[in-house]
Amino acid sequence: xxxxxxxxxxxxxxxxxxxxxxxxxxxxxxxxxxxxxxxxxxxxxxxxxxxxxxxxxxxxxxxxxxxxxxxxxxxxxxxxxxxxxxxxxxxxxxxxxxxxxxxxxxxxxxxxxxxxxxxxxxxxxxx
Numbered sequence: 001x002x003x004x005x006x007x008x009x010x011x012x013x014x015x016x017x018x019x020x021x022x023x024x025x026x027x028x029x030x031x032x033x034x035x036x037x038x039x040x041x042x043x044x045x046x047x048x049x050x051x052x053x054x055x056x057x058x059x060x061x062x063x064x065x066x067x068x069x070x071x072x073x074x075x076x077x078x079x080x081x082x083x084x085x086x087x088x089x090x091x092x093x094x095x096x097x098x099x100x101x102x103x104x105x106x107x108x109x110x111x112x113x114x115x116x117x118x119x120x121x122x123x124x125x126x127x
Contacts, residue, residue, distance in 0.1 A: 001100065018126045023029075032035020046071070048067075049067045050068075056106065057106060058101070058103045061105065061106040062100075062103035065098035065103055067107075069094035069095050069096070069097050069098020069099065069102075071094070072098075073091045073092070073093050073094020074088070074090050074091035075090070076090050077093075078091050101121070111126070112127065114127040115127050
């Protein structure tokens with residue numbers, strides 16, 4: 001009697017595994033933990049990057065722009081090529097472009113550091 005049940009149990013397990021593979025839900029725990037670590041790392045990197053986006057000096061804006069551009073370039077390069085080399089190339093290009101754009105968009109200081117005044121004809125002068 002046990003010989004008859006063994007093929008049945010084996011085939012049930014085999015069908016269960018095939019069904020899980022078809023549905024894509026069969027992942028070992030280490031893969032799920034690794035993907036969760038990647039998600040948490042990406043969220044932390046995004047939060048740090050966005051915190052640098054509010055800086056005002058050209059140097060600080062260049063660093064923030066390089067970080068944002070590097071992350072975006074790495075994501076796009078990795079997704080487009082599917083390789084680490086593509087992600088590194090995208091990060092380098094995005095970082096350089098982000099630094100240039102970040103430094104060039106920094107707000108300039110006031111033209112008149114001590115303020116301005118307006119005469120009776122509407123002309124504005126520095127003090």
